[in-house]
Amino acid sequence: MQNGIVIYLNGVTSTGKTTLAKAIQEKADMNFYTFSHDTFQQMISHKFLSRDYWGYLSEAIIQAYQTAKMMSDNGINIIYDGMVLEVDELKPHYEQINKIFSDTPLIMVDVFCPLEICKQRNIERGDRGVNQSVEQSSIMSKNVKHDISVDTSLNSAEECAKIILDRLTEALGKQSALH
Numbered sequence: 764m765q766n767g768i769v770i771y772l773n774g775v776t777s778t779g780k781t782t783l784a785k786a787i788q789e790k791a792d793m794n795f796y797t798f799s800h801d802t803f804q805q806m807i808s809h810k811f812l813s814r815d816y817w818g819y820l821s822e823a824i825i826q827a828y829q830t831a832k833m834m835s836d837n838g839i840n841i842i843y844d845g846m847v848l849e850v851d852e853l854k855p856h857y858e859q860i861n862k863i864f865s866d867t868p869l870i871m872v873d874v875f876c877p878l879e880i881c882k883q884r885n886i887e888r889g890d891r892g893v894n895q896s897v898e899q900s901s902i903m904s905k906n907v908k909h910d911i912s913v914d915t916s917l918n919s920a921e922e923c924a925k926i927i928l929d930r931l932t933e934a935l936g937k938q939s940a941l942h
Contacts, residue, residue, distance in 0.1 A: 766867050767835040770795070770927065771843045771860070773907060774874030775899040776891050777884035779915035779923075780844045783874060786924035787842055796834065799844035803827040821852035828863045835867045847904040857904045870934070872927055873909040876916045910934075 770787065772780040784797045803823040804812070811819050824845070831841045847857050860869075876884075881896035892898070911930045913923040 764838045767838050767840040768793075768795075768868045768870065768931065769831055769835055769841045769843060769864060770870045770872060770931070771845060772872050772874050773845060773847050773903075773909070774876070775846060775878075775881060775896040775903065777881040777888065777896050778874045778876040779884075779920060780874050782920045783913070783915065783923050783927075784842045784844050786920035787927060790921065790924045790928055791840075793840055795840045795842045797842040797844065798827065798831070800824055800827065800846065801844070817850050817852045821850065824853065825859065825863075828860060832863050832867060835864075846899060847907050848899070848902050849904045850902055857907050868934075870911065870927070870931060871907060871909045873907070873912040874923075875912060875914045880916045 772783060774780050781799070784795075788795050788797065800820070800823075803826060804820055807819050807823055827843070827845075831843055834841055847860065849856055853859070878897050878900060882893055885891040885893050885895055911927055913926055915923060918926070
């Protein structure tokens with residue numbers, strides 16, 4: 764069985780990762796399951812998050828990656844909506860991702876949007892702190908090697924999805940040409 768593809772959408776809150784994930788699902792000719800840091804964070808009791816937020820969230824994030832890896836090993840394609848963060852509990856986060864997905868087709872996507880636009884989106888959403896994107900940007904890992912970068916302030920989710928899927932098609936074409 765061939766491993767499923769993992770598309771990792773990396774960006775701070777309100778860059779448009781979730782909307783982009785849905786657009787990829789709609790445009791793709793193959794099925795993708797989507798989940799995120801948020802999905803796994805919701806599995807943790809607020810009682811424990813309030814005691815040690817990063818300790819418990821970091822544990823959940825690694826479990827999310829292990830779950831994505833298991834699904835990929837079973838031929839399932841994944842879109843992972845996340846952030847590569849460098850907090851003490853996850854260091855070295857990017858290296859852990861590369862280790863977990865070492866034999867998995869992994870496409871790292873930098874989902875970018877200027878922080879002022881993210882702030883406005885946070886206000887419109889109403890379920891995020893106004894400065895949450897700015898705070899997260901200060902702890903985003905700087906050493907991530909992205910395969911693709913998309914700017915959701917310049918392109919619609921559908922346009923960004925097309926960019927990603929075109930790159931994926933190109934990568935798969937090269938891969939099949941090698942075999």
